[in-house]
Amino acid sequence: MTSPEAARPVARRTSPGARAVVAALAIDIAFVIAFAAIGRASHDSDVWAGLWQTAWPFLAALGAGWIVTLAWRAPSAPLRTGLGVWAVTVAGGMLLRATSGQGTALPFIVVATLTLLLALVGWRVVAAIVRRVRR
Template sequence: MKGRAAVALVADAVLVTTFAAVGRASHESAVLPGLAQTAWPFLVALGLGWLLARAWRDPLAPWRTGTVVWLVTVTGGMLLRAASGQGTAFAFIVVATLTLLLFVVGWRLLAAAVRTLRARRTVGP
């Protein structure tokens, strides 16, 4: 895996783990003791999303890569949570879907905007 793809994968994993940590904290749960249990379904699904999207080819693409990774992360994460006896309440599904959309696709949109602005500055008016 090349540098840009490795950084993107780490960014996704950190953001998915952050999602799990914030969720635990918002429910007044101890964050660190249960973080692995909360995060693992989404991290496994994230890895599957990367494989299905072949994300290493264009890791910063918001739509082609980001949406596939996001959808697989949410869907797979929920399925793995259900299979492992963890909760999948409707409200949690909605919050997870929107938060992971912001995290997984959002940073790629921001990166694309920065690249576009830099390219415009390089070319000039």
């Protein structure tokens, strides 16, 4: 005789497809570049001329965040991936800015921290809500 638990289907964890991983990474990169572009534009700077200089520390840290969190295993998970990627991106980006002679004034740190939290975790929260609603 089988138990009721044995009769229930077991939820299998499936790994995300390559398309989902690439899409998540592309979204993260787009948000980091948008953050840098908006920041440059808000200070009346030439957005395109200095975009790489502003973005590269955060893009490098984003890459480190993906590696540290093993983000490809659950690329759209808000807590498991999003918070870790965000924390490494902000901390690493600020460290790289400081070591490369770029500014890290407290107001910039606060704005970057909040903006990147909203971007890197926020899209994952929206994706999780959409997935939940579709079920």
